[in-house]
Amino acid sequence: MGLRRLTLVLIAALACASAAAAAPQPGELAAQTNYTQAERPLDAIHFIVIHVSEGGFLGTVSWLRDPRAHASANFVVSRTGQVQELVPLHDIAWHSGNWAVNEQSIGIENVGFTGDPAGFTTSEYRATARLAAVVARRSLMPIDRQHIIGHYQVPDPNDPTQGGGIDGHTDPGSYWKWGYFMNLVRRFAYPQKWWREHHVGLDVRSSSVYGGQVVAGRVPWKIDVGGPVKHVAFLVDGKVRWIDHVAPFQFAGGHQLWNTTTLRNGVHKLELRAYGTKSWTRRVFTVRVKNQPFSLAQVAFKPNQRVSGVTPIHAIFTGKPARVALLLDGREIDHDTSAPYLFKWDTRRTKDGKHTIALVGRAPDGRLVRSSVTVVVDNADVEPKIVSSSLGDGQTVADVQHWLVQTSGKIDHVEFSVDGVVRSSATVAPYAWDWDTTQETPGQHQLLIRAVGSDGTVAQQSLTVSVAGPSAG
Ligand SMILES: [Zn+2]
Structure with missing residues (x-):
């Protein structure tokens, strides 16, 4: 309609008010006196007029x-997409204000107001587009703006240079989205063709990670696309994990592999979205992630445990590591690549006090596991030391000397040497040797005490003594 005249708007409003009391029955047609009965064939319809x-x-x-x-129209479409037919297609509705156009067209009224920025609903567009698509296909009408027209395009029969029919209507107005509407009509009329046109070659042809695949570790994920693809989004379980802008499109641009080890084992949904300039397409599939278990038992020290000497550290894994490192205060001090991953940590090479010792295992698929603990290195107590010797440097000795050595730390044994030859070895404290000096040549002799610790370290002390000559008496 697109009524410009205030009087007619008022009549319409009154009609609306009375209609609210007596709702129209579905399927009821218009009064036969406000349209023209005709037996026109469908191919006599050359225009669809939007009102x-x-x-x-x-x-x-x-x-x-x-x-x-x-006045009348063939169809009225509500804002919810409800369609009311008032004049059958083969009859002629009085809708365009131009008899010649009415004769070869149908009119569709869309509920709304020409000047209302609110425009029209999606349901309304879709219902009208479906109607237009059916009519256009049946009447073999081209789907374009020369054949699907607005009321404003209908010539005024008195002045063909003017539009809007005899009353100069302007509907559907500037809030009617022609581009959107025509796309819908084409899509409904030619679903296959519409799809081809909008996705011409736009396709995810193949993916190196594919549906039903069982994946583990780090996986290369490369895809092959067809058509003018600008970028591809890689989604895992609905979340975008990478967007690649350069062909050949691949996860992380091919600089990294797709890491499945951060996912729980089981089925995951993957999605590839290929975007063109105007449209996009996607491929959705599922894969099963199946990573072997990989974990590391806690380092077998209690927190703040005192350690000394050479201490074994055993890395115990579930699963098989490719490499295991031993770290002291964050710095790698040893590593191993094969079982049994048993390290010997020489605590004497570090200062006494608190230190963090850590094991880091790396699985063949790149997963890292770590176990660390803080211990207290205390070698002061265990280090062998010679505290005192009953023989002193420069002393003169005679007869049988009871040579007693006092030590501290953990001692394995104490050796007593004379002139470079070990003459006695004591393994039990008090460490002592009864040296019969009468068997020695009188004069100076070099003595050496070696205290060998249980950890293999040695403390030693040397001294020179003089053996007295035979007693004058
Ligand atoms: Zn109109």
Whole structure:
């Protein structure tokens, strides 16, 4: 309709008000006095004219059924997409204000107002587009803007340079989205063709990670696309994990592999979205992640345990590591690549006090596991030391000397040497040797005490003594 005249708007409004009391029955047609019965074949329809009702659905339907309206339309489409047929396709509705156009067209009223920025609903567009698509296909009408037209495009029969029919209507107006609407009509009329045109070659042809695949570790993920693809999004369980802008499209641009080890074992949904300039397509599939278990038992020290000497550290894994490192205060001091991953940590090479010792295992698929603990290195107590010797440097000795050595730390044994030859070895404290000096040549002799610790370290002390000559008496 697109009524410009205030009087007609008022009549329509009144019609709407009365119609609210008596709702129109579905399927009821317009009064036969406000349209022209005809037996026109479908291919006699050359135009579809889009109108705006300038009123509500019930009011519009009531009004266009009323013989006083002297107007009608083939269909009225509500804002919820409800379609009311008022004039059958083979009959001629009085809708365009131009008899020649009415004769070879159908008119569709869309509920709304031409000047209302609110425009029209998606349901309304879709319902009207479906109607237009069916009519266009049946009547073999081209789907373009020369054949699907607005009321404003219908020539005024008195002045063909003017549009809007005899009353100069302007509907559907600037809030009608022609581009969107025409795309819908094409899509409904030619679903296969529409798809081809909008996705011409735009396709995810293949993916190196594919549906039903069982994956583990780090996996290369490369895809092959067809058509003008600008970028590809890689989604895992609905989250975008990478967007690649350069062909050949691949996860992380091919600089990294797709890491499945951060996912729980089981089925995961993957999605590839290939974006063109105007449209996009996608491929969705599932894979099963199946990573072997990989874990590391806690380092077998209690927190702040005192350690000394050479201490074994055993790395115990579930699963098989490719490499195991032993770290002291964050710095690698040893590593191993094969079982049994048994390290010997020489604590004497570090200062006494608190230190963090850590094991880091790396699985063949790149997973890292770590176990660390803080211990207290205390070698002061265990280090062998010679505290005192009963023989002193420069002393003169005679007869049998009871040579007693006092030590501290953990001692394995103490050796007593004379002139470079070990003459006695004591393994039990008190460490002592009864040296019969009468068997020695009188004069100076070099003595050496060696205290060998249980950890293999040695403390030693040397001294020179003089053996007295035979007693004068
Ligand atoms: Zn109109």
